Amino acid sequence: MGEREEFIDDLRSRMAASDFHRWLGIELVDARPGEVDLVLAAEPRHMNLQGLLHGGMIATLADTATGLAVRTKLEPGTRHVTVQLDVQFLSPGRPGSIFARGRVIRAGSQIAHAEADITDSGGKLLAKAHSTVAIMNDRKAGGSD
Amino acid sequence: MGEREEFIDDLRSRMAASDFHRWLGIELVDARPGEVDLVLAAEPRHMNLQGLLHGGMIATLADTATGLAVRTKLEPGTRHVTVQLDVQFLSPGRPGSIFARGRVIRAGSQIAHAEADITDSGGKLLAKAHSTVAIMNDRKAGGSD
Amino acid sequence: MGEREEFIDDLRSRMAASDFHRWLGIELVDARPGEVDLVLAAEPRHMNLQGLLHGGMIATLADTATGLAVRTKLEPGTRHVTVQLDVQFLSPGRPGSIFARGRVIRAGSQIAHAEADITDSGGKLLAKAHSTVAIMNDRKAGGSD
Amino acid sequence: MGEREEFIDDLRSRMAASDFHRWLGIELVDARPGEVDLVLAAEPRHMNLQGLLHGGMIATLADTATGLAVRTKLEPGTRHVTVQLDVQFLSPGRPGSIFARGRVIRAGSQIAHAEADITDSGGKLLAKAHSTVAIMNDRKAGGSD
Secondary structure: OOHHHHHHHHHHHHHHOOHHHHHHOEEEEEEEOOEEEEEEEEOHHHEOOOOOEOHHHHHHHHHHHHHHHHHOOOOOOEEEEEEEEEEEEOOOOOOEEEEEEEEEEEEOOOEEEEEEEEEEOOOOEEEEEEEEEEEEEOOOOOOOO | OOHHHHHHHHHHHHHHOOHHHHHHOEEEEEEEOOEEEEEEEEOHHHEOOOOOEOHHHHHHHHHHHHHHHHHOOOOOOEEEEEEEEEEEEOOOOOOEEEEEEEEEEEEOOOEEEEEEEEEEOOOOEEEEEEEEEEEEEOOOOOOOO | OOHHHHHHHHHHHHHHOOHHHHHHOEEEEEEEOOEEEEEEEEOHHHEOOOOOEOHHHHHHHHHHHHHHHHHOOOOOOEEEEEEEEEEEEOOOOOOEEEEEEEEEEEEOOOEEEEEEEEEEOOOOEEEEEEEEEEEEEOOOOOOOO | OOHHHHHHHHHHHHHHOOHHHHHHOEEEEEEEOOEEEEEEEEOHHHEOOOOOEOHHHHHHHHHHHHHHHHHOOOOOOEEEEEEEEEEEEOOOOOOEEEEEEEEEEEEOOOEEEEEEEEEEOOOOEEEEEEEEEEEEEOOOOOOOO
């Protein structure tokens, strides 16, 4: 099994073990070192009163995608915690498949920076996000992925 | 019925009509002009794999609280859209009541700035957030509250 | 004179008329619709006590580059105001040429989103930035470019 | 000499030794553990073409104020690097004294969060900012204060 398949398997089992992601309807689509693709099956319950995808769901996708992208670059025995997230909301989203691509910009020994693009099934860019992630020795602190 | 009660009633019915907030478990606690208080009944399904409150839930609370705070300041016939959100994650959260206080910093005719503090039931500050909100004539564009 | 030359000429005269940019040592290199390139001749006075480019200079480049990129997309009679800026600092900078490329992500009638990459003369990425820009009718409010 | 005087003396000599801050016209006014006050003597050269304080100067004040506030909380042998800064621009500034108060929100062993309020001499709030700061062992990496 190649490097790429290992990443996907590891992340896929993490997400399958996560009640949070099953509950929200977020699944892993693909992963490469430093990059992951997620999909949210956006249903009416993910919409705000105006029938548009809630910004919190976009932020959740962004936080998850950037966190998992960083995870693909971590050394064994380390863990990551999102310490800051910013999201630029560009276009409203609607029910259907919503994709998030998370990508590491720079991973140091202590800090990683990552970004995410959120797009709909027509390829329209709904949001861009950046996160700042602290990397620490295992069991030292709590994360958010 | 005084001004304060009207705010609360209007916002409470908005949230009661929202499948999204019922599904997530977010409720309005109180509201004043320019400020709202929300609570999330954080359950195990809101946690990440480490048993800690997912950053996306904190971002959702922050987006909702800042958006509703701005809504208390809107003229009739206008609507708001969150165009940018940033969150500073300070401490990990756990199951239990999670509170969000949203507050308008400045509301102009076209742009509003708002902030939110997210705290747990012991009063510990879990996160701080800011949002930038566009204000537009009704039916012009989609929002995210 | 083609469209591209007009953009460059207009922006170049704006910057030449700006005491601020002359004082800081920021110049326009090139411009296309929705995109501009700037350079800062970073000298010892731009450095912090550790001999590294001050974060404020990077933020200044980012604010200027994103603001000018938005300006290339504005209708006559409108003006822009940066309402929010975030910067991710990735690597330390040193004296020498520092480049900023500003790029519009989305320009609506009321709000524009833009981003900037800051690089050194060796092509190393020093920072990434996003800005949220309000677009308004002329003389309505103050900008920051 | 009390604790407070030591903070002020240490920070004042840092800033006096800084060509950058002298060049820009930024001075320390006061400091307490976890909090500092700076002033910029804003002159016409700090203004943009519209005669308003450039957003980059506000970001520079914010980065400096939050960085110095974090520095008051550092253990000996550690140093700080701003890894992320976001600024909300609220009102335009004009020539005159511009004040920045930087304040630590949370300082951990590896990450600190700080915020700054930028006000003019009439007490009007011009901007709010947050920064995320990495704390590391001395000589490990470059900072931006």
